[in-house]
Amino acid sequence: MFGFLGPNGAGKSTTINILLGLQSPTSGTARVLGYDVETHRNEIHQRVGVLPEGVTPFPNLTGIDHIEFVARTRGVAVDPIEQLCYVGLDAEAHDRPAAEYSTGMRQRLWLAMALVGDPELVVLDEPTTGLDPDGIREIRELVTELGDSGTTVFLSSHRLEEVEAMCDQIGILHDGQIETTASVADRSLRTLSVSVEFRVADRSETLRAALTSQPGVRSVEIDGQRVTVTCETAADRVTAVETALDEAKIEDLSTDGASLDALFDRTVHGGES
16 A cells, blocks of 8 residues: 655656556656556556546446446456445446536546456545545545555555555655655654544534544543544544544544654655654
8 A cells, every 4th residue: 555645746647647658758667567667558557447536437328337348448257236336336326327426426436447357556546536524434445455455556645644544655756756755654654642623513522422432532622612632643533533524513623743744744845844
């Protein structure tokens, strides 16, 4: 599970396009799964699944049509209904044209297409764009399951906490160069605790109970409309935020102790960690 980070214009999309053989490098070489990206594009495409950013499905084709199209392209047999259900697309969406899909439904469809044929490598470019908190949690669980099953996942995202919660390794791209690579498990990238503070309109006590039951939550303090949650890791804080969004009307939130934020800031902006 590799997280690919960088500010806008750093070269993330260019890198992904080169790795997929969609754009030729002006110099140098690149290899994916041992294959040269310029001379063995077909071999790469047969082994790599992709969820691209900002690309829309075919508007007149149904969800089932899209899965069957990818299966024919890869020469594999697949149950399109099973594939769509796996990513959380309900039965009523299976026969609807993609033009009627919401942004979140399109993301799920692209993920279902990316997983056709059990690829060795899955490239995900901003996979949670347009998803609500429940959708983000479900996609994160699916992607984590992919990594646990042995599939290599290359995740490009601007959501630092998402990367820290899901990935084993991270790389930060700046001005076309990889400036930093690190293991997320490295203690130098972790803090003893992280916190998140909410301002809620109501249901603060209900929120306290829901948060206290979450693993990794060390304490919950309530001061009027202010709810401060201290967690063990950034991944636990992501879960706390999702729980809060489910349980109460959140008017504002702020976080503290995001170690990957600090690493990113130091790498890109020269900030203090």
